[in-house]
Amino acid sequence: MPHAHANHRQPAVPHTGVHNTLPQRLDALDGLRAVASLGIIVTHVSFQTGTGWGWAERSDYFVAVFFALSAFVLWRRRERYAARGWSRYYRSRTARIAPAYLVCVTAVLAFLPSAAGVSLQQITANLTSTQIFWPDGLAPGLTHLWSLCVEIAFYLTMPLLAVAVDLLPGGRRVRCLVIAAWAAVSLGWAWLPFVANADSDGINTQIWPPAYTLWFAVGMLAAEAEGRVPAWVQRAARWRWLWLGLAAGCIWLASREWFGPRGLTHPDPEEFARRILVGGAFAACVVLPFVFAPRSKVLESAPLQAAGVWSYGIFLWHVAVLDLVFPLLGIDLFSGGGINFVLVWLATVAGTVVVSAAGYQWVERPGARVVRALWPVREDAANTQAIAPAHRAVTSTESPA
Secondary structure: OOOOOOOOOOOOOOOOHHHHHOOOOOHHHHHHHHHHHHHHHHHHHHHHHOOOOHHHHHHHHHHHHHHHHHHHHHHHOHHHHHHHOHHHHHHHHHHHHHHHHHHHHHHHHHHOHHHOOOOHHHHHHHHOOOHHHOOOOOOOOOHHHHHHHHHHHHHHHHHHHHHHHHOOOOHHHHHHHHHHHHHHHHOOHHHOHHHHOOOOOOOOHHHOHHHHHHHHHHHHHHHHHOOOOOHHHHHHHOOHHHHHHHHHHHHHHHOOOOOOOOOOOOOOHHHHHHHHHHHHHHHHHHHHHHHHOOOOOOOOOHHHHHHHHOHHHHHHHHHHHHHHHHHHHOOOOOOOOHHHHHHHHHHHHHHHHHHHHHHHHHHHHHHHHHHHHHOOOOOOHHHHHHOOHHHOOOOOOOOOO
């Protein structure tokens, strides 16, 4: 790596201000990822066991938590990425996502019995993580990866968003107003003509990335507010039971029959907008307390920290493991019953954790090293040293999940 000469003029590094005093790491966020991954397993197990429990089906709101966490972590570090070069950012995202993703998709399509007979189009769509843009692009054992497709779209566009809003006059307040306005406008996505008739040709445009802008905006606004909220907000953030109750209220509200359809029933535009709005509120109730008051004995406990490190693998593999659990336990799909739900959930979690832990050691870590070796990037040492510590690793894994 070339060293800069002493008299070489260095590009300006963005001023980080209050972020100099922020903690480098927020371990609670890894634990929160673990909780979110287990919550998503709840919704899939509930659906496939046929419990009919509305609250369990609306546990899919933990996808909103994943989106908000990713946006918070990346937006918090955007000044560092900008100073070091956005190519390093794209390499980091690729190294984190691609190895485990490609291994999971390949293994599921090759060996999962229910995936036998998938079309070449489905194989291509899933290997390229573009399945929501293809007719009938979702494949058995991989249907949940639609959300990762949305998240990758955010990763691709985040540098453009960062450059655009940082060019605006007025500083942080204007940035926040623009992000909030962008999120509010996105609630009208489902009313666009080509979206209102979604799924008529096998492509569900209702779940394309712009639809979930609000969920990402929660994390971006949290990053803008971090370290700047008054003391009373920090104190309120420590009232964990209050925020847990509000989050549970969001789940309860969204599970009501009048709120909108559950399961695979396609919502109309108004119902979809309500779902997104309440999902954003749920993500805020779950994420913001640990942004403004980050210490948590529960989330920083060893089991949740470990599960947080493996959370990306847990997310990737759990549907395929769930598919195998039913015949292994001798339980029929949609058989109903609380006992069946508990047995299937426990077996799915256990199997997924084992696969994910192994995948982290043997696929994710070595795969990331391979990507970094194949994609060298130059780094300006002077700029790197000038970046505030707060923009270094926020969690141990930079997990996209």
